[in-house]
Amino acid sequence: DAKTTQPNSMESNEEEPVHLPCNHSTISGTDYIHWYRQLPSQGPEYVIHGLTSNVNNRMASLAIAEDRKSSTLILHRATLRDAAVYYCILTSSSNTGKLIFGQGTTLQVKP
């Protein structure tokens, strides 16, 4: 399973944009990049995913580098509710869809 590297923690101020980086230098051509988050005392929550092109949804944007060796999750305007652990996960067409969670990035949002 291809691995990802994320910073352990990041801080942001409320109502400011947040850019959460992820490195995945061993990504293969058919691996998708997924982002999930886990709020305190809750199950993981799907945020966004993509293959090659940048993606936008109501929660966030995903910017994927041209060589696909890194990606950035963008929260356009952080709220206190966005304080969570954010996980960058690669999935492969060759496996069963299992998600391999790392330690993720703990995002603190200051009022």
Added chain:
Amino acid sequence: EPEVTQTPSHQVTQMGQEVILRCVPISNHLYFYWYRQILGQKVEFLVSFYNNEISEKSEIFDDQFSVERPDGSNFTLKIRSTKLEDSAMYFCASSESGRNQPQHFGDGTRLSIL
């Protein structure tokens, strides 16, 4: 919005007893998963299930564990003889079409083994 629901939210069981954790996946989903998270640790994959059979399992998912989809709506995880180290949050997830599609998680069952 449809949700994955898990019951009970908290289960306390004596060591050595059997426990069944229940999940109702989203109704049109075809792929089902169990994960666990020991307090303070990473979320760990246990098993994936598709077309009424296990498609992949981790090393954690030994002979003490089993999964079943007894009817069209429930998906259960059974631990035959619980151990202290089975104490964890157990999360069920489902996805519409597996592999590279989003998984939707329940809020989990906290299992406490005494």
